[in-house]
Amino acid sequence: MRKLIATPILIATFIAMAAQANAAGLGQPVDWQLGLQQAATPVMEFIHSFHGFLLIIITVISLFVLALLIYVMVKFNAKSNPTPSKTSHNTFIEVVWTVVPILILIAIAIPSFRLLYFQRELPAADMTVKAIGNKWYWDYEYPDHDGISFTAAIDMEKEPRLLATDVEVVVPVNKVIRVIVTANDVLHSWTVPSFGSKIDAVPGRLNETWFKAEKEGVFYGQCSELCGKDHAYMPIMVRVVSEDEFKAWVDKAKTAGVEEAQKHLASILTTRGKLALNAAGQPANN
Template identity: 65%
Template sequence: MSGVLPASADTGQPSPWQINLQGAASPVMESIHSFHAFLLAIIVAVVLLVLVLLIVVMVKFNEKANPVPSRTTHHTLIEVVWTVVPVLILVAIAIPSFRLLFLQLDLPKADLTVKVTGHQWYWSYEYPDNGAFTFDSLMVADADLQPGQPRLLAVDNEVVVPVNKIVRIQVTAADVIHSFALPSFGVKIDALPGRLNESWFQATKEGVYYGQCSELCGKDHAFMPIAIRVVSEADFAGWVAEAKQKFATADEPARFAQNEPVAGAVAAAR
């Protein structure tokens, strides 16, 4: 299971010189990609139209070509066009935008629930549907990185979920506001103390997918990454059996004692 790699170079984590969105690995992110391409086409068309109009004005209405300028102050057709066309453009943008928001916020029936808690500066995860075990996930320091692990993104305990299953995430925080963000899944939701927010994803490709806290939460905000490993159902069942033993509730005090020097580990990774 440890040998599973991201599905492609632009999926799961940033790539060198990347200027586009990360590759899609969920239906929501695929819709975000489509909406992004649609908006880009509209933006390019508007920019080209404005460029053409500016060139026409500069060529046709300069002092040399038009020594006697018109004194027209109103033009009904032009005023109607420049009012109606932007409204139509906004309506064309609003329809797929609302459809995408509904897709993101309308949670389907979940196959699995993962509860996420943000701390300064690491994440805790709980699997209430699979034995209610809990574990902390801390960034791997530079000195401890293994081959293939990305700097500032790799963690000691990855979240593991089955491929093609709908995963509901319940997100909260233990101290300050954090934000749980997974670009390849199209997930970004605030973690608020005393409040439980919900979102979902359905990973369509096996691999390791990385994200980060995207809410300024203190001095080590940049050092609390997220890593989700997507595996087959059989591998997930095997991992759950191991995790129940590894992260047994009885070991909780020792687990927290072991992770006490969080600041030291983060400082070593800088």
């Protein structure tokens, strides 16, 4: 009796959860999100389509196995099948259950390797940003822009909590950005979900990845290699802006420093209606 009551409650709970589940955020997570963050780069779009493809395959396999189990339970239980067959081999079926999984694995492997090479083979880069992991903040350098460099540390006062940094990484939209990643002390990992970027920061070694953001806005990520006690407090914040806004930021950063450049950029973005300010005069991101 208790089971009979529990089942509809369970179903109702799932329906309520599904109704509350939000479409995934762009550049940052949202409450009750299901699925991956929205894509802002070609790599992340590929990850989305591969994820969708795998979801179909695993769903079909799970339903097929479930159907087989139900069929066996109904057809071959002791009551409906009192004298079991003694069959132990069936060549046709053995060939099928060997060949079909191989075909499924090949069908998965082909897009999987295409995605892997797409991520790993850098297209000609328009500019380079160097990200250096530290306990527990990120340093950034812009070797193509007179070596602009700064430290980006978590800003506990800003929203979204645990994702905002005091100084923002600024890059232009629709440009291939090469990211060179290393670390000063221990392993870290430079990760921005909406870019599909995730690469280890290894002391004494240069790793590289790339992204081409096709949408303007703010994109957040976190260190994704368990690096120590403040691992959760070294977020990544990348602002993608138009080319002339990027140039304005670079020019100001060269002459007056990155903090002034950030204020300058914020005022440009506010004038253009791209940046809303909250009651405290802070950028209300996304």
